[in-house]
Amino acid sequence: MTQLPRRKLGPRNESKVTLKTIAEHLGLTPGTVSAALNNSPAARSIPEHTKNRIIEAAQAFNYRPNFFARTLRLKRTYTIGVIAEEIGDAYGALVISGIEEYLRKSNYFFLTVIHRHDPKLLQTYAQMLLTRGVEGFITTDTSLKEKLALPTVAVAGHERVEGVTNIVLDHKRAARLALEHLRELGHEEIAFIRGQTMSSDSVVRWNAICEVARELDIRSRPELTIQLEGTDSTPGIGYPFAKQLLARKHPFTALFAYNDISAIGSLWAFREAGLRVPEDISIVGFDDIPGAAYANPGLTTVRQPLVKMGQIAAQTVVDLIEGRGEYVPEIAIEPEFMIRQSTGPSSVRQIRGIAAGTSPLQGGYPAK
Numbered sequence: 001m002t003q004l005p006r007r008k009l010g011p012r013n014e015s016k017v018t019l020k021t022i023a024e025h026l027g028l029t030p031g032t033v034s035a036a037l038n039n040s041p042a043a044r045s046i047p048e049h050t051k052n053r054i055i056e057a058a059q060a061f062n063y064r065p066n067f068f069a070r071t072l073r074l075k076r077t078y079t080i081g082v083i084a085e086e087i088g089d090a091y092g093a094l095v096i097s098g099i100e101e102y103l104r105k106s107n108y109f110f111l112t113v114i115h116r117h118d119p120k121l122l123q124t125y126a127q128m129l130l131t132r133g134v135e136g137f138i139t140t141d142t143s144l145k146e147k148l149a150l151p152t153v154a155v156a157g158h159e160r161v162e163g164v165t166n167i168v169l170d171h172k173r174a175a176r177l178a179l180e181h182l183r184e185l186g187h188e189e190i191a192f193i194r195g196q197t198m199s200s201d202s203v204v205r206w207n208a209i210c211e212v213a214r215e216l217d218i219r220s221r222p223e224l225t226i227q228l229e230g231t232d233s234t235p236g237i238g239y240p241f242a243k244q245l246l247a248r249k250h251p252f253t254a255l256f257a258y259n260d261i262s263a264i265g266s267l268w269a270f271r272e273a274g275l276r277v278p279e280d281i282s283i284v285g286f287d288d289i290p291g292a293a294y295a296n297p298g299l300t301t302v303r304q305p306l307v308k309m310g311q312i313a314a315q316t317v318v319d320l321i322e323g324r325g326e327y328v329p330e331i332a333i334e335p336e337f338m339i340r341q342s343t344g345p346s347s348v349r350q351i352r353g354i355a356a357g358t359s360p361l362q363g364g365y366p367a368k
Contacts, residue, residue: 017061080110081129085141089233090289095140098310117198136317143200151320153313156200166330167313171208174302177337178284186346187254191224195258223250238265253346260285260292278344298340
């Protein structure tokens with residue numbers, strides 16, 4: 001009888017390496033191998049040299065755990081759904097960095113979706129994440145209007161929704177830190193750049209600024225207030241609006257911008273107009289993104305501990321999933337104030353040049 005030649009085994013024909021394969025190779029039980037590879041509490045009783053043998057064998061066999069089998073066995077996915085407005089900007093990147101750091105240490109995985117403030121996408125993506133077995137949600141810069149089906153934590157969430165924990169900055173404290181700093185430097189005519197209407201912090205932050213300004217007898221004048229528009233996540237977002245403020249020919253000695261990127265864009269607009277920062281105009285930003293300290297000059301700004309906020313969000317949702325924590329509607333975060341070189345004493349003489357449409361040099365005041 002002629003024997004048929006054996007077919008070469010391809011990737012689909014190769015025998016699958018399982019815990020049982022490694023256990024038989026080492027003369028151990030599958031339970032012992034599983035405990036060592038998953039670093040479970042049961043692994044504490046396994047001698048260190050045995051653990052090393054198991055790990056070396058798993059590497060030699062190119063063992064890959066079966067995610068679906070583990071999920072079915074434990075009825076857990078250890079996966080969090082992160083719903084963000086943007087991840088390409090410094091704000092979103094820092095928050096997600098904090099989320100990732102905590103979840104990685106807790107042996108959780110996360111899936112991220114970007115909705116760009118599209119309500120339809122937000123609902124669609126939430127459902128998609130549910131079908132993929134996530135056990136909880138974290139949202140960033142997202143205005144939730146209704147409760148999601150799982151434990152949910154919202155970074156910069158301001159809507160009171162049952163079952164959602166909001167991680168929020170104390171915006172009134174932040175406004176006071178910035179405005180008191182400018183007032184102490186002698187600034188009375190202060191311009192403001194408001195946030196885009198779709199940004200979840202925009203209304204709360206502006207209301208806090210107006211409230212503190214009234215308490216400090218600082219005028220917030222409509223002619224010195226402008227609102228950002230668009231979705232640009234670079235300093236280019238602030239540049240045209242700072243130019244519009246200058247074009248109005250109303251004098252001001254300081255600018256309080258919605259965020260750092262709009263503040264840095266404004267800095268370039270003022271410099272292009274022949275104005276010096278801080279000699280002619282002081283600038284205060286918000287967030288303290290990594291680039292703020294390296295702007296020229298370094299940007300004075302309100303610091304949001306964004307990485308920490310991401311970590312707290314991740315810890316909160318994991319604690320809710322694991323049954324270790326009780327639901328709280330809000331977790332307040334304290335801001336800090338970073339004083340750098342973009343703010344200085346007010347000089348009314350120099351700002352008169354803005355109202356006249358001339359630079360300080362053209363008005364006869366020498367540059368330093």
